[in-house]
Amino acid sequence: MSQDEAPYRRVAAEIRDRIATGALRPGDRVPSTRAITREWNVAMATATKVLTLLRQEGLVESSSAGTVVASTAGPRDRPRPAAEDLTRTRVVRAAVEIADAEGLAALSMRGIAARLGVAPMSIYRHVAGKDDLVLLMADAVLSELRLPAGPDAPQGWRPRLELAARMLWRVHRAHPWLAHLGPLTRPTLIPSLLDYSEWWFATLSGRGLDPALVLDLNVVLYSHIQGLAVQLEREAQAVDDTGVSGEQWMHEQESELAARLADGGHPAFASAMAWFGRTGYDLDFDALFERALTALLDHLAGLLGSGR
Incomplete structure (x- = not known):
């Protein structure tokens, strides 16, 4: 593999190989962003790009246990939702799922787009940015506070x-x-x-x-x-x-x-x-x-x- 290749792609390739060889099986936890920074000596931003790329490829997904090897095939094996099917509610729900599993630090527009199978820029048709999104997420989960009247x-x-x-x-x-x-x-x-x-x-x-x-x-x-x-x-x-x-x-x-x-x-x-x-x-x-x-x-x- 060329040393000129972007670091996040080199790291993603190694994790991809572990999945392909069965070293990491469906449901197994993959290295977290912090673990990636330690094992490959890269920056946190690079580690985040690694997991984002693997999500886009459909190889990993978020769960209550963290980021794990996906149980299904990549997005190329399932139809890509049309951008017009995207709604603010779906964006917020996907963002909450990621934050619940990995924390706010792991939340990114690219990660949400990968989870929903849409282009990253389509997310901005529904939210102005991450700060706006976090407020929408908070209001969504706090709406569970249904105080009786x-x-x-x-x-x-x-x-x-x-x-x-x-x-x-x-x-x-x-x-x-x-x-x-x-x-x-x-x-x-x-x-x-x-x-x-x-x-x-x-x-x-x-x-x-x-x-x-x-x-x-x-x-x-x-x-x-x-x-x-x-x-x-x-x-x-x-x-x-x-x-x-x-x-x-x-x-x-x-x-x-x-x-x-x-x-x-x-x-x-x-x-x-x-x-x-x-x-x-x-x-x-x-x-x-x-x-x-x-x-x-x-x-x-x-x-x-x-x-x-």
């Missing part, structure tokens, strides 16, 4: 806030990339989030609370949900990069941790670690969410002078 809505401020918070957490758990929408100091004016905020403020309206306090509590809870979602995404990326689960990684650190605690300089922490060694500990993100929600609502109950 009328007699179907729970009674009492606490059940109402619990319902809204749990729904927001479920959406972020399913789509962790939502945590990267923007800083809290620059809130995104997404209709679905405005509906959520309206529910929060309406629930606490007329209860003698300063609007600033109501907003603060809303921000604290939202920040907690964002933080957990970021950790979910980071763990998924770490597994993709290393092939090692969080549990395996922790097990590999046990001997080093024991050595660091052996000098007796951290007795309280050492005692806690010994207790975990006997009983075990599961870092449960759902449980962490519930702990924080309970603490915040208990605090709010104290401010209101009532638990309900």
Whole structure:
């Protein structure tokens, strides 16, 4: 193979060979962008182009496990959708699928076009650019926040806030990339989030609370949900990069941790670690969410002078 060939094509050719020889079989995970940068010593942009090219060829596809060898033949074996069949909804849905599987960093117009089997420029007939697309994606998944109205809505401020918070957490758990929408100091004016905020403020309206306090509590809870979602995404990326689960990684650190605690300089922490060694500990993100929600609502109950 010529050394003058573009680096991304050389890397793609090697991965293509692995697929052709059966070293990588349908459903197997292919190297992630980070893994490609390490193995072939190329830039992240080059690694992204590698996976984009392989998607365009129909050799790989996104899944909940990351980018995997496609289970079907390439696009040349199936009809190419006409550009007029493309809709904004299809573009957004494809973008969400990619972001769910690989994160926002892997999202590109070329990748979306390859997934849909259309020319990249046709995507721009429906979205102005990536920033516009991400907002549309966020609104689409946050529309899953279907808060009930009328007699179907729970009674009492606490059940109402619990319902809204749990729904927001479920959406972020399913789509962790939502945590990267923007800083809290620059809130995104997404209709679905405005509906959520309206529910929060309406629930606490007329209860003698300063609007600033109501907003603060809303921000604290939202920040907690964002933080957990970021950790979910980071763990998924770490597994993709290393092939090692969080549990395996922790097990590999046990001997080093024991050595660091052996000098007796951290007795309280050492005692806690010994207790975990006997009983075990599961870092449960759902449980962490519930702990924080309970603490915040208990605090709010104290401010209101009532638990309900």
